[in-house]
Amino acid sequence: MNVFITGANRGLGLGFVQHYLAKGDQVWACYRGECEALTKLDAKALHLLQWDVSQDDMPRGALPDKIDLLINNAGIYGSIKGGQSLDEIASDDMLEVFNVNCVGPLRVVKHLKDRVVAAQGVIANLSSKMGSSADNSSGGTYAYRASKAALVIVSKSMAVDLQDDGVRVITLHPGWVQTDMTHHSGLIDVKKSVAGMTNVIEHVNDYEAGQFVAFDGKIVPY
């Protein structure tokens, strides 16, 4: 299987790379700037590409003709602490986070769509429960919540639009995971989250097109 992963140099992205390499798949791993953790893996089945998903440029590196699984993992949280409160949130923060977390996956799919269609593959978009309106009881975090909510809708439209081409699209919530994004304060580790999400991806046909599903297989209301 040819697997393509964005934001793959650390955190969940790196966990996906390790998971699919261990399964014997060919993995195209994208990094934005630094790729030391990937080069250390020293695997023949690993292909590195440089891709900043906030830009319209194509990735730098050779692409596979067919992509069986595309994982849109790259994402940012935006300003921390008070930076995303109602008083502090700024237009620039809103737009920067929206550009990476929502427009980014759309750009990636527009660039790679034909290759996923050629394989009748799967697209997995990593959103977050923070983007669920139903789950929002604490408010704040304007930029991150809004970008991940928008990604749920973008992912659903992709699912509808690509269904007739034989492509399945799913939206994932990784859980609250110990990565740099959470300052390693999450409830579960990368291995558990990736094991759960890859299991959901394997059973993508059990879910409605574009459904929002957590790492433990539970549907996320949004």
Ligand SMILES: NC(=O)c1ccc[n+]([C@@H]2O[C@H](COP(=O)([O-])OP(=O)(O)OC[C@H]3O[C@@H](n4cnc5c(N)ncnc54)[C@H](OP(=O)(O)O)[C@@H]3O)[C@@H](O)[C@H]2O)c1
């Ligand atoms: N951790 C959680 O609890 C949690 C919960 C819900 C959803 N998520 C989502 O899961 C995904 C992975 O999160 P994580 O916890 O692994 O985060 P992380 O440790 O902060 O890693 C984020 C990854 O995204 C990359 N990235 C950021 N901006 C990029 C850009 N413009 N172009 C290309 N790559 C870019 C980073 O690359 P650099 O090293 O170059 O910055 C890094 O590889 C994100 O979409 C996140 O929103 C995480």
